[in-house]
Amino acid sequence: xxxxLNKRLIYGTALLMLVVAALVFYYKFFAATTRFSTSEKHLYxxxxxxxxQALEQALLKDSLVRNISDFRLAAKQMGYYAAIKPGHYxxxxxxxxxxxxxxLKRGVQDPEKLVIVKxxxxxxxxxxxxxxxxxxxxxxxxxLRQSGNLQRLGLDTNTWAAAIIPNTYNMxxxxxxxxxxxxxxxxxxxxxxRNGRIQKAEVLGLTPTQVYIVASIVExxxxxxxDKPLVASVYLNRLQKRMPLQADPTIRFxxxxxxxxxxxxxxxxVNSPFNTYRNTGLPPGPICTPSPATIDSVLAAxxxxxxxxxxxxxxxxxxxxxxNLADHSKAAHLYQDSLVAWLERKAARQKALKxxxxxxSSGK
Numbered sequence: 001x002x003x004x005l006n007k008r009l010i011y012g013t014a015l016l017m018l019v020v021a022a023l024v025f026y027y028k029f030f031a032a033t034t035r036f037s038t039s040e041k042h043l044y045x046x047x048x049x050x051x052x053q054a055l056e057q058a059l060l061k062d063s064l065v066r067n068i069s070d071f072r073l074a075a076k077q078m079g080y081y082a083a084i085k086p087g088h089y090x091x092x093x094x095x096x097x098x099x100x101x102x103x104l105k106r107g108v109q110d111p112e113k114l115v116i117v118k119x120x121x122x123x124x125x126x127x128x129x130x131x132x133x134x135x136x137x138x139x140x141x142x143x144l145r146q147s148g149n150l151q152r153l154g155l156d157t158n159t160w161a162a163a164i165i166p167n168t169y170n171m172x173x174x175x176x177x178x179x180x181x182x183x184x185x186x187x188x189x190x191x192x193x194r195n196g197r198i199q200k201a202e203v204l205g206l207t208p209t210q211v212y213i214v215a216s217i218v219e220x221x222x223x224x225x226x227d228k229p230l231v232a233s234v235y236l237n238r239l240q241k242r243m244p245l246q247a248d249p250t251i252r253f254x255x256x257x258x259x260x261x262x263x264x265x266x267x268x269x270v271n272s273p274f275n276t277y278r279n280t281g282l283p284p285g286p287i288c289t290p291s292p293a294t295i296d297s298v299l300a301a302x303x304x305x306x307x308x309x310x311x312x313x314x315x316x317x318x319x320x321x322x323x324n325l326a327d328h329s330k331a332a333h334l335y336q337d338s339l340v341a342w343l344e345r346k347a348a349r350q351k352a353l354k355x356x357x358x359x360x361s362s363g364k
Contacts, residue, residue: 042090045086065097080101088109109172112171114180120289129180133173135177161285162212165188167187169183191292215298217247218231218290220253225293229300230301233303234304234308234309237306249287250275250287305323307324308327308331313335
């Protein structure tokens with residue numbers, strides 16, 4: 001009887017140990033190890049830091065795993081540390097150690113979203129890339145400065161922005177500058193080949209890059225969608241008549257002063273190929289990355305006789321379009337008079353507020 005009890009005790013103890021071992025094994029390798037308040041976190045494994053030590057530091061830095069010892073043990077057993085793949089990986093809350101390691105071991109990166117809106121200078125673009133990708137802004141600038149790189153895309157250091165149609169793109173975080181630019185260039189090629197855009201450009205007698213340059217000026221001239229096709233018609237008419245474009249945004253670009261409110265006569269003397277007051281024809285490249293809608297507004301510009309435009313005298317936005325210098329001068333004077341009167345009223349209000357404040361501070 002005693003032997004039977006001893007055997008039962010031994011079997012019971014062994015079974016209990018097996019259950020405990022199974023629970024420990026499950027807890028270590030299959031229970032949720034990525035517990036955090038947000039639904040997901042992002043893990044970035046750099047190409048020059050694909051070592052177990054660097055990976056563990058990244059996991060600890062952002063508290064991506066509950067227990068780094070469990071992760072280390074599982075990683076060694078699953079052979080992950082032998083070939084750590086760099087990249088951007090989204091780690092969902094509630095993943096187990098084995099799920100996480102399987103994801104990382106496959107090396108299938110989660111895409112990085114690149115959102116491009118208005119950019120003006122190569123440096124602006126390089127900074128954006130440096131913030132979103134493994135390559136830094138200096139590497140992007142070096143790539144853009146090498147003319148051979150852009151020549152392979154049919155571009156140069158002035159027309160580089162024509163490779164970019166502002167949009168949201170999914171790319172891989174580890175892509176080098178050249179691969180990023182090739183993808184953007186490929187997507188802009190697809191964009192131009194949709195909706196008959198290339199044929200519309202041909203009707204205007206322009207290449208897609210030339211349309212892009214016109215659109216970049218229109219983009220900087222007005223935010224009003226209704227005015228954009230008419231502004232485009234003015235510049236297209238000036239091109240056809242071989243008149244100087246005399247576009248104020250090109251002066252701001254030439255001076256690299258994008259906060260300038262008013263372009264004055266002194267600014268027009270700037271020595272730059274982008275000075276469209278001194279040079280006829282299009283500037284050598286775009287002055288910003290225009291929105292797709294603005295490019296389409298150039299392609300759909302109506303046939304007009306407009307040669308001039310100026311901001312409306314009501315100062316509520318929009319422009320007055322004219323076909324001759326006399327009418328333009330009248331509209332320009334009305335606008336200037338309205339602007340001066342508005343500035344005088346603004347100065348008077350500020351003076352009154354200042355006097356009121358001084359009176360209160362003196363106890364009057």
